[in-house]
Amino acid sequence: MEVVTYDTLKIQTRKRNLLDKLLDGSAILIDVGERCEISIESSTKRVVRQKGRMFPKKSYDDDLRYAIEPNRYVLLSLGIRITCSQVNKRESFLVKSLRLLLIFLNFVIILYVVIPGFLHIFLKETSTYGKIRVIQPILYSSMALAKYTVLVFCIERMNVCLKYVSEDWKNAVDIYTRDTMKKKAMIGRRFFIICGSLMYGSGILFRGIIPLIKGKITINENFTIRPLPCPCYFLLFDPQLSPAYEIVYFLQCLSGMVTYSITTAICGLAAFLIMHICGQLEILVTLMDKMVEKTNPPSENVHAKIALAVEHQIRVRRFLRAVEHTLQQICLIEIMGCTLMVCMLAYNIMTEWTNRNIAIVFMYSIALSSIICNIFILCYIGEQLTLQAEKVARKSCTLDWYNLPPKKLSGLVLMIAISNRPMKITAGNIVELSLQTFGNVIKTAATYCNMLRAVTT
16 A cells, blocks of 8 residues: 655646556545545445434435336346345345246247347348348347347346445435435436337337238138248248247247347446446535635535545545446447447348338337437437536636645645546547537448439349
8 A cells, every 4th residue: 555645745746656556446645735545445434424403224226216116126137136235145046046047938938039040040031132131130139138248148247337326325415415316317227228118119019919910811812821920941840830830939029028128127227327436526516616615614624525526536436446347338239239230120120111101110210219219318328428527627626725724725736637637438438428429420321222212222
């Protein structure tokens, strides 16, 4: 553990090394003139308590449950158990076995659509147009399978992020802090509801209603085809005969519900975690303002207020690193997969519009709007994080530092330097989630769509 004193610190030569140590949690800041220290390693312990009444444990438990409960139910339906408690309660053998069985069944149900779908594309379809026309549900299920695999293997990382959230709710001691976190949690909850409504709504229409509306298709006056939600080819039986048709139809609809639950859970979890970080950055701006207030009570320790702001700032950055480490692979799959989906759905819409199939155009338009909305939500919350971090950087550079005692001004140097480091969420450390990325995704999908039309025409 390295100890760094403000009085002996040479900013020009050691600032970057110190910043790296602070962000890694391997340094302790100590002011020689005051007996007040910050341990970055024990960031859950407050140096100073804000004035205001303490809230009972049941109160913050209820608020936290309100924020995370919808997401928890969807994740439980996928066999993924998340917890916000400080102490992990061990699952019984029966509960854990049932959860693992549910995960296995979800994988089997998704593969039930993916494998027969690719067999149909490679063994049954001969034309390029026919393959492009039927590949969307297979591609979407493959993308959901990849996201679900990553999600299952990062359960521990999700629980680490949720413990950060639980500690923040527990340490909220004044009304403003609590209201700020509730406001951000409500925004994340709304994003979850919007994404879920679009996903399940378009899914029920796409896999449940449209195939029934189409009715039976007669070919050569003696061969009847009953439409299924997804194209499939089975080597051992004919899915057009009863009761195989009804079983296949039901399992394909059930597979759709699983894939839509995966997308909704990921979008809701990302919105909840990133909006919580935005709320913590907003609280950090308030701590900076209180730190340089002109009319401070004589008994209040200025250095302790600086210490509280620095500790909060470094904790938020460590939380962001944990969130990005959890979501970056999933976001990369989402961005790449949705780009291909938008491209192919747009191509099908233009083709079916030319053929005057209005019902099919409407079906594809609903699916396209739900996917575009999903990408927009991810990029929007990433943009909000960047904007809020820029507000923190501007506030650190415009603080009323002249209200502080001259001996305390050196404590602001590291805070300003850390605040000006950018904060952003990325997809696989490749693409930054922002509105600019959303525009790039749409432009890329449109370019590929035009290339596809030129090749197939």
